[in-house]
Amino acid sequence: MSREPEAGFELHPRLARDTVFIADWPLCRVLLMDDARFPWLILVPRRAGMRELDDLDDDERALLMQEIQAAMKALRTVAACDKLNVGVLGNIVRQLHVHVVARRVGDAAWPGPVWGQGEALRYTPAQRQSLATQLRSGTGS
Amino acid sequence: MSREPEAGFELHPRLARDTVFIADWPLCRVLLMDDARFPWLILVPRRAGMRELDDLDDDERALLMQEIQAAMKALRTVAACDKLNVGVLGNIVRQLHVHVVARRVGDAAWPGPVWGQGEALRYTPAQRQSLATQLRSGTGS
Numbered sequence: 455m456s457r458e459p460e461a462g463f464e465l466h467p468r469l470a471r472d473t474v475f476i477a478d479w480p481l482c483r484v485l486l487m488d489d490a491r492f493p494w495l496i497l498v499p500r501r502a503g504m505r506e507l508d509d510l511d512d513d514e515r516a517l518l519m520q521e522i523q524a525a526m527k528a529l530r531t532v533a534a535c536d537k538l539n540v541g542v543l544g545n546i547v548r549q550l551h552v553h554v555v556a557r558r559v560g561d562a563a564w565p566g567p568v569w570g571q572g573e574a575l576r577y578t579p580a581q582r583q584s585l586a587t588q589l590r591s592g593t594g595s
Numbered sequence: 596m597s598r599e600p601e602a603g604f605e606l607h608p609r610l611a612r613d614t615v616f617i618a619d620w621p622l623c624r625v626l627l628m629d630d631a632r633f634p635w636l637i638l639v640p641r642r643a644g645m646r647e648l649d650d651l652d653d654d655e656r657a658l659l660m661q662e663i664q665a666a667m668k669a670l671r672t673v674a675a676c677d678k679l680n681v682g683v684l685g686n687i688v689r690q691l692h693v694h695v696v697a698r699r700v701g702d703a704a705w706p707g708p709v710w711g712q713g714e715a716l717r718y719t720p721a722q723r724q725s726l727a728t729q730l731r732s733g734t735g736s
Contacts (some may be wrong), residue, residue, distance in 0.1 A: 565686035
């Protein structure tokens with residue numbers, strides 16, 4: 455890896471506000487979106503100044519693909535789902551981040567995308583703690 | 596590659612209807628979405644029965660990441676853009692496909708996602724042909 459991991463990396467305040475920390479994987483910080491409507495992980499590469507997928511180097515991008523796959527697997531362990539949605543948008547929060555969302559037929563945004571749909575429904579503290587614990591045990595942290 | 600490429604692959608009729616063929620890359624069929632509101636490519640791995648990213652094998656997934664990057668580059672050659680959006684949804688069309696969309700501040704869906712936003716505005720035949728030609732020359736087909 456040519457870059458020093460994490461040098462200058464800071465999580466965008468909006469991502470920090472809307473999520474719960476789950477784990478640091480080799481490339482990404484793994485966050486649970488605090489929205490009980492959708493089991494939803496966010497992967498944030500711990501590299502400063504990244505906005506687009508191709509700001510990462512080849513090794514980092516390969517690692518990101520592996521971590522997306524790991525996030526899909528982790529979501530399946532905690533939630534029944536009919537489809538997984540993966541998205542790299544960044545129109546609002548420019549820091550590069552990847553959404554991995556477990557979708558169910560008939561969920562609050564089905565069959566549309568989850569982004570920009572209504573207001574987040576926060577987990578209760580007990581729900582949040584339980585889900586975070588399950589995800590942490592499933593993600594090796 | 597353990598699987599025979601393209602064995603049994605057929606493009607979903609809805610993807611065929613909504614797009615223009617651009618090229619076949621090593622893994623994916625590259626399609627231009629026929630929607631003049633957004634410069635938008637769709638990559639469809641030419642493998643039968645794929646629905647989720649992790650239905651692909653490791654080599655295919657690595658190749659897909661390279662082709663996503665190539666699609667981003669191709670879009671930048673034909674359109675000014677402020678952000679690229681990449682999405683794997685498949686809630687409606689289950690055949691695995693990846694959206695790569697050039698976004699501009701103030702475009703018809705900004706800053707929301709493009710999926711499910713209003714009706715497609717078809718290119719005129721002249722616009723469609725011109726853009727497809729530019730994309731084909733830029734994508735090595």
